[in-house]
Amino acid sequence: MYRFASFDEPLLNKLPQRKTKISTQSPHIPEKLRRSSPPKIPNLEEQQVVRHFFRLSQMNYGIENGTYPLGSCTMKYNPKVCEDIAGWREFTDIHPYQDESTFQGTLQILYELEELLKKITGMDAFTFQPSAGAHGEFLGMLLVRAYHELRGEDRNEIIIPDTAHGTNPASAKMAGFEVMEIPSNSEGTVDLEALEKVLSDRTAAFMLTNPNTLGIFEDRILDIERMVHDAGALLYYDGANLNAILGIARPGDMGFDIVHLNLHKTFATPHGGGGPGSGPVGVKKLLEDFLPVPRIRKKGDRYILDYDLPHTVGKIRDFYGNIEVCIKAYVYLLMMGRRIKDVAEISVLNSNYMKEKLKRSGFFDFPHRDLKKHEFVMSCQRLKEEKGLRALDIAKRLLDYGLYPPTIYFPLIVKEAIMIEPTETETKEDLDRYVDALISIAEEDPDIVRSSPTKTPVKRIDEAYAVRNEILTWKDI
Amino acid sequence: MPFIPNLSLKEEMLKEIGLKDIEELFSDIPEEVRIKDLDLPEPLSEEEVVKRLREIARKNRPFPDLLSFLGGGVKPHYVPSAVKHIISRSEFYTSYTPYQPEASQGYLQAMFEYQSVISELTGMDISNCSLYDMSTSLGEAVRMGYRINRRKKVLIPRSISWERKSTLKNYIKGLPVDLVEIEYDRESGKLNLEDLEDKIDGDTLCLYIENPNFFGIFEEDVDEISSIVHERGSILIVGVDLLSLALVKPPGEYGADIVISEGRTYGTPMNMGGSSLGIFACRKEYLRNIPGRIIGLTHDLDGNRAFCMTLQTREQHIRREKATSNICTNEALNALALLVYLSILGSEGLVKIAKKNLENARLLHDRLVSLPWFKPRFKGSFFNEFVLESTQDVFYMNRELLKRNIMGGLPLEVSFPELKNCLLFGITEVYDDKDVDMLIRSIKEVYHV
Numbered sequence: 007m008y009r010f011a012s013f014d015e016p017l018l019n020k021l022p023q024r025k026t027k028i029s030t031q032s033p034h035i036p037e038k039l040r041r042s043s044p045p046k047i048p049n050l051e052e053q054q055v056v057r058h059f060f061r062l063s064q065m066n067y068g069i070e071n072g073t074y075p076l077g078s079c080t081m082k083y084n085p086k087v088c089e090d091i092a093g094w095r096e097f098t099d100i101h102p103y104q105d106e107s108t109f110q111g112t113l114q115i116l117y118e119l120e121e122l123l124k125k126i127t128g129m130d131a132f133t134f135q136p137s138a139g140a141h142g143e144f145l146g147m148l149l150v151r152a153y154h155e156l157r158g159e160d161r162n163e164i165i166i167p168d169t170a171h172g173t174n175p176a177s178a179k180m181a182g183f184e185v186m187e188i189p190s191n192s193e194g195t196v197d198l199e200a201l202e203k204v205l206s207d208r209t210a211a212f213m214l215t216n217p218n219t220l221g222i223f224e225d226r227i228l229d230i231e232r233m234v235h236d237a238g239a240l241l242y243y244d245g246a247n248l249n250a251i252l253g254i255a256r257p258g259d260m261g262f263d264i265v266h267l268n269l270h271k272t273f274a275t276p277h278g279g280g281g282p283g284s285g286p287v288g289v290k291k292l293l294e295d296f297l298p299v300p301r302i303r304k305k306g307d308r309y310i311l312d313y314d315l316p317h318t319v320g321k322i323r324d325f326y327g328n329i330e331v332c333i334k335a336y337v338y339l340l341m342m343g344r345r346i347k348d349v350a351e352i353s354v355l356n357s358n359y360m361k362e363k364l365k366r367s368g369f370f371d372f373p374h375r376d377l378k379k380h381e382f383v384m385s386c387q388r389l390k391e392e393k394g395l396r397a398l399d400i401a402k403r404l405l406d407y408g409l410y411p412p413t414i415y416f417p418l419i420v421k422e423a424i425m426i427e428p429t430e431t432e433t434k435e436d437l438d439r440y441v442d443a444l445i446s447i448a449e450e451d452p453d454i455v456r457s458s459p460t461k462t463p464v465k466r467i468d469e470a471y472a473v474r475n476e477i478l479t480w481k482d483i
Numbered sequence: 484m485p486f487i488p489n490l491s492l493k494e495e496m497l498k499e500i501g502l503k504d505i506e507e508l509f510s511d512i513p514e515e516v517r518i519k520d521l522d523l524p525e526p527l528s529e530e531e532v533v534k535r536l537r538e539i540a541r542k543n544r545p546f547p548d549l550l551s552f553l554g555g556g557v558k559p560h561y562v563p564s565a566v567k568h569i570i571s572r573s574e575f576y577t578s579y580t581p582y583q584p585e586a587s588q589g590y591l592q593a594m595f596e597y598q599s600v601i602s603e604l605t606g607m608d609i610s611n612c613s614l615y616d617m618s619t620s621l622g623e624a625v626r627m628g629y630r631i632n633r634r635k636k637v638l639i640p641r642s643i644s645w646e647r648k649s650t651l652k653n654y655i656k657g658l659p660v661d662l663v664e665i666e667y668d669r670e671s672g673k674l675n676l677e678d679l680e681d682k683i684d685g686d687t688l689c690l691y692i693e694n695p696n697f698f699g700i701f702e703e704d705v706d707e708i709s710s711i712v713h714e715r716g717s718i719l720i721v722g723v724d725l726l727s728l729a730l731v732k733p734p735g736e737y738g739a740d741i742v743i744s745e746g747r748t749y750g751t752p753m754n755m756g757g758s759s760l761g762i763f764a765c766r767k768e769y770l771r772n773i774p775g776r777i778i779g780l781t782h783d784l785d786g787n788r789a790f791c792m793t794l795q796t797r798e799q800h801i802r803r804e805k806a807t808s809n810i811c812t813n814e815a816l817n818a819l820a821l822l823v824y825l826s827i828l829g830s831e832g833l834v835k836i837a838k839k840n841l842e843n844a845r846l847l848h849d850r851l852v853s854l855p856w857f858k859p860r861f862k863g864s865f866f867n868e869f870v871l872e873s874t875q876d877v878f879y880m881n882r883e884l885l886k887r888n889i890m891g892g893l894p895l896e897v898s899f900p901e902l903k904n905c906l907l908f909g910i911t912e913v914y915d916d917k918d919v920d921m922l923i924r925s926i927k928e929v930y931h932v
Contacts (some may be wrong), residue, residue: 010586030834047833062592066575068577071573101924108885111540117486272507279581280613321649322619324745325755326757341527344521348487352489352490357490361499362500375511405586430487432489435638448916465785468789469791475781478595
């Protein structure tokens with residue numbers, strides 16, 4: 007069983023520092039601008055720094071420490087060779103404004119990655135500029151806006167199901183849209199009547215995740231597509247859950263006009279503790295001319311950066327995107343090739359396997375349709391009522407079993423929700439261990455569960471204190 | 484098949500959950516949308532993929548094989564080996580956002596330290612723990628400004644990069660605000676204060692300045708600028724080069740309300756411009772309006788020191804469309820790289836490197852203007868980038884230099900038509916006299932001297 011190391015590691019500025027005499031004066035800085043004393047960055051020896059961060063790393067849990075079944079996050083194994091290749095100096099030591107003839111290799115990778123993603127999703131063109139999924143959503147919303155504006159249509163509403171990721175409504179709002187939320191039905195899918203009611207000539211787009219965040223496939227997708235397009239609106243695909251249908255079905259064939267993908271989820275690039283990610287956006291032909299510049303094109307055997315795009319929305323960040331993340335995803339895809347279908351099949355099998363075993367245990371409830379895709383959401387509402395165990399308690403207790411907890415309290419429509427996404431890279435033994443741990447927790451003395459975790463570097467944390475006291479830098483202590 | 488251990492256990496697992504065929508798991512996907520023929524290549528082995536990528540990599544010419552003197556905000560800096568080693572600890576780079584603080588104390592402490600060093604460098608009260616890049620930081624800063632004062636006029640210098648301007652325009656598309664550009668002084672290259680006085684008014688949301696600015700020049704008159712902005716009750720947003728802050732007065736000391744910066748190349752390579760690190764710091768009174776994650780110090784049940792994400796009610800996963808920003812995934816690992824980079828350098832190393840940048844820039848500048856084809860375009864003092872005007876066609880010169888494995892300065896006339904034949908040069912501490920010699924020699928060759 008995994009055990010955290012635990013250190014009483016001081017803050018960097020409390021480590022013993024060497025004595026220094028530093029002058030910040032320079033004749034080349036205008037007098038009015040000179041800094042009077044050096045910034046208070048501690049002066050340490052390399053081995054102190056390395057040991058400090060090594061110790062911190064040991065108080066952190068990553069996918070290589072063990073199972074990490076965060077729902078909607080697709081925490082799969084990140085192949086090492088992808089890291090190595092993306093770290094080659096031929097790729098890293100490139101200036102974005104070098105002549106394009108001197109980074110033909112990287113352009114080839116981006117061009118070929120675009121071709122691969124087009125085939126996987128059924129879209130007609132991709133941009134790699136978004137730095138993350140939410141950034142891709144924001145770009146998607148800008149495209150929706152530009153498209154309707156050019157057609158002279160005044161459409162200001164984005165429809166979103168109540169199961170959507172929080173980034174969906176936030177991105178729509180950032181691009182200046184009003185957000186209309188619609189409920190899900192008892193199956194856990196889009197309520198078509200509710201959709202019909204809100205669709206109008208004010209509707210700019212409908213944002214949908216498929217399979218949705220309940221892990222359920224929107225099987226009425228073609229009806230949804232027809233309704234949305236009949237209303238003159240666009241259909242947007244949140245690609246967070248693409249893992250479930252890789253090689254099996256394509257958002258492009260379902261009628262989606264815009265998709266964003268998360269390379270740091272579906273295509274095995276590491277999440278980095280919060281980034282860098284990459285959120286490429288793919289579109290159908292009708293939106294291609296609105297994409298950010300530059301586009302990468304192939305002319306003969308040369309790759310070029312094309313800035314000549316009539317209706318481009320311009321830029322959403324500097325330069326071309328999080329390039330090293332794209333390189334890692336490209337390497338991963340070359341290694342998977344047409345076998346990505348296995349990714350979908352086994353991720354869905356693993357998820358249904360866990361769901362079925364947990365269902366048989368009788369401790370948890372499984373609302374909505376029984377057949378799940380790559381993730382499932384269960385409720386521990388009964389455990390809360392009978393034993394006073396909340397989803398939060400169960401999550402914290404899992405840490406004592408050396409396991410990373412699932413996503414909890416999301417989607418918002420399931421009470422005491424526990425959202426599990428095992429991915430395809432866990433062994434059956436890993437899945438069994440996780441299921442056994444959940445069952446064992448449900449059977450445990452609730453007082454023990456409620457006072458967990460006890461085997462982590464710190465015990466349960468007082469988050470309210472942090473909000474009240476606003477200690478946000480070492481100066482505040 | 485690699486990375487899919489249960490592939491060989493498919494039958495066994497299906498049987499255990501009472502299914503016969505894997506197809507049953509996909510019975511909810513309508514036939515009409517099923518892929519009939521998956522058009523993807525055969526998988527490559529790890530060895531094959533390495534071989535293939537070696538061939539592709541050969542088509543790139545990295546620094547310093549291609550010796551670049553490009554300015555424009557990105558330049559190579561030396562990254563100590565320890566940085567890569569630490570950020571490659573898989574406990575860090577394979578973790579997710581620290582939603583479970585008890586299992587993420589290491590990263591959380593590091594991000595608290597990151598917020599602390601950013602606050603030290605910029606002289607601001609608080610920092611978030613990263614946005615995507617400096618341009619998106621500018622977009623978020625203006626959006627935050629709008630939440631604070633609800634004014635309509637956004638002032639920016641005409642002399643910012645076109646990419647940043649375009650990004651900003653997109654970030655404020657959803658707001659009822661107008662962008663107004665402030666001219667630069669054609670002689671000094673600094674912000675034109677008269678134009679600022681003319682355009683600023685009681686409905687001005689903010690003024691954004693860069694220091695050093697896009698032309699590499701220090702905005703000396705920051706105190707005056709700050710008074711002009713604050714007299715109108717507007718917000719002063721300052722974009723800085725982090726390294727310059729080793730020697731330059733932190734914006735907090737001259738009244739900046741929000742400070743943004745780019746962390747790319749300080750601890751991470753150029754990577755063709757990405758990934759990046761958007762730095763965002765501000766005054767504490769704006770705390771509840773900040774975009775992005777913030778780490779706070781607290782304690783656990785036993786009273787031990789602990790860290791957690793805090794003030795999450797600003798964020799999209801809780802507030803949805805009412806959130807301060809849509810950002811979720813940020814640039815955490817690059818923030819960690821910057822923190823480790825700064826920890827290894829210390830203030831001593833940082834000051835030393837900043838001085839080396841100043842000296843190298845003067846060396847390059849003086850050597851270039853000693854040639855008959857260049858003269859300084861602006862009079863203002865500069866950090867590690869500067870603009871020279873050439874008597875020659877700079878595109879021709881750059882093409883010829885490229886044949887000699889050199890990238891000359893960045894031609895500015897594409898974005899600034901009035902700066903015909905002007906080049907933005909950049910240099911850092913990783914260059915030495917020989918590199919400068921090679922550039923000078925090559926330019927002479929181009930003109931057959």
